Amino acid sequence: MWRRISQIASALIINSHWPSLFARTIYNGKLKGFCVPGLNCYSCPLAIFSCPIGSLQNVLAQIRPSLAVGKYYLGFYVIGLLGFVGGVVGRMPCGWICPFGALQDLTYKIPTPKLEIPRFLNYFKYIILLVMVILLPLLVIDALGYGQPWFCKYLCPAGTLEAGIPLTTLDSSLRQLIGIQFWLKIAILVFFLVIMIPTKRPFCRTVCPLGAIYSLFNRISLFRMAVSDKCIKCNRCYKTCPMSIKIYLNPQHKDCIRCLECINVCPVDAISSEINGKTIHTRKSSR
Amino acid sequence: MKIYKLIPFIIILIFGISTAVGIYLGEVSKVLETAVNICLGCMGIG
Numbered sequence: 001m002w003r004r005i006s007q008i009a010s011a012l013i014i015n016s017h018w019p020s021l022f023a024r025t026i027y028n029g030k031l032k033g034f035c036v037p038g039l040n041c042y043s044c045p046l047a048i049f050s051c052p053i054g055s056l057q058n059v060l061a062q063i064r065p066s067l068a069v070g071k072y073y074l075g076f077y078v079i080g081l082l083g084f085v086g087g088v089v090g091r092m093p094c095g096w097i098c099p100f101g102a103l104q105d106l107t108y109k110i111p112t113p114k115l116e117i118p119r120f121l122n123y124f125k126y127i128i129l130l131v132m133v134i135l136l137p138l139l140v141i142d143a144l145g146y147g148q149p150w151f152c153k154y155l156c157p158a159g160t161l162e163a164g165i166p167l168t169t170l171d172s173s174l175r176q177l178i179g180i181q182f183w184l185k186i187a188i189l190v191f192f193l194v195i196m197i198p199t200k201r202p203f204c205r206t207v208c209p210l211g212a213i214y215s216l217f218n219r220i221s222l223f224r225m226a227v228s229d230k231c232i233k234c235n236r237c238y239k240t241c242p243m244s245i246k247i248y249l250n251p252q253h254k255d256c257i258r259c260l261e262c263i264n265v266c267p268v269d270a271i272s273s274e275i276n277g278k279t280i281h282t283r284k285s286s287r
Numbered sequence: 288m289k290i291y292k293l294i295p296f297i298i299i300l301i302f303g304i305s306t307a308v309g310i311y312l313g314e315v316s317k318v319l320e321t322a323v324n325i326c327l328g329c330m331g332i333g
Contacts, residue, residue, distance in 0.1 A: 026325055033319035042322040043329045050322040054329065058321040059314065066317070073317045077309025083302030087295055152329040159329035167330055174325075177332040185331035222295040276292055 003095065003259055007102035010038065014099065015046035015162075024170040026163075035078055037085045038098030039210050041156070043163035045170065052078050053133060053210050054152050054159075061137040061147030068145065082210075086217030090224075094204055094211050095242070095257030100158045101204055105242055107196040115198045116244065121206040122255060128155070129209035151209060154181075157189040200242050205255060215254040223258065224274050225251040231270035237262035247271060 014036050017027035027048050035052040042050040056078045066073040085093060094101050108114075132151040141147045152159050164185060168175045195202045204211050231248045238246045240262060243255045247262050248270070263271045263283050273281040309315070 026323070028323035030319065032322040033315040035318065041326075041329050043326040050318050054326065055318045055321065059317060062317075062321075071317070072312050073314050074312075075309070075314070076305045076312065077314035077318065080302045080305030080307070080309050084299060084306055087298035087302055149326070149328055152326060153331070156329065159326070160331055163326065164330035164332070167325065168332070174327075174330070174332065177327070179332065182331035217298070220294050220298055222299065276295060 003261070004102075004105075006096045007099070007105070010097040011040075011099035011102055014038070014040050014049055014097075015044055017046050017048045020045040021166075021170070024167075026167075035081055036097070037082070037093040039100045039156075039158050039208060040098070041152075041159040041162040043159065043167065045163075045166050047162070051158075052082055053156075054149055056082075057133055057137045057147075057149035057151060060134060061141075061149060063138065063147075064141060064145035082213050083217070086214045086221060088222050090218040090221035090252075090258060091211060091214040091254075091256060092223060092258035094208075094214060095259035098204075098210075099162075100208075101201065101257070103161075104196045104201045104203060107193065108200055108242070110197045112198050114200075117199050117202055117205055124206045125208055125212040125215075128207055129212040133209045154185075155188060155207070157185070157192045157203065160185040160189040200244050204257070205243060211255075211257075218254050218256055219252045222276055224276075225256060225258065225262075226272050226274050226279070227251045228270045228272070230268045231266075232268055234267060236265045236267060237271060240265045 020027050026043055026045050031048045032042060032050050034049050035055050036049040039053060040047055040051050042054055056075060059073055059075045059078060063074065132155060136150040137147040164182065168178060192203050225247060227248045233248055242259055243257055245253045245256055247253065247256065260273060260281060263273065263281060266283055269283045272279045
């Protein structure tokens, strides 16, 4: 329950600039200089913070023009923030803060026959991170040396949901700019909205570049999961896991979002979380 | 203290320093400059 409260509270806090709805534009105050640790489009009318993936792409896409005017904007800030958060809690923001992750958790609750995502697709997000977030914005540039945020522009369904639909609904001048690219992004959004119902967190597991970055820190983060030898491998943790992980096989699994749901369903109290080796959360402590 | 227990602190320190360097170089204003404009690309119309 605490996780659901955290997800809802985070989504409401990150997207709390209601006056923008009436002004039919986006918030442009100084808080936008700070990146939230979840995937939340900064062009959402309600957003008061920046999306780290959008910001990272824009910094990389504008490296050449920045260097040309003597500004060393090389991505230290965004990469540092993501690495800092990852170093402390690993992929935990995906489970507790990210609004798009929360949406997937909620849609999976719709009662339908459920399906499993093939495991090999979990590696696809690393390709997305490398190609669409890093290489293409950095290397494909126009005559003036500017790149583009490829992931935002051609793939990100969160941008379509949080910025594209609301802003084109509110602003008729933006509506006139709608073309094939917009409808392609709508199709991608609809695809994910549909497969979110029978499968667990399909976007997080197969596409999300932010999750891909955080996942690299799960093995080395301060916050860790632990499974004791009391484990009877009953698979209750696997059935309740929003990422379909068998945590007893690898407590620091790269896709574990540290939601702690497994701790609460373990019948023998074998799973716990710890900070640098010291247990901080067991099923008994959560009762 | 075992060496592996130090690894998270080293990682946090390195990325903390990276964040500080980015702030010192003015990357926050760069992020702000981009984020206060509507990203037409994010919406699929740019």
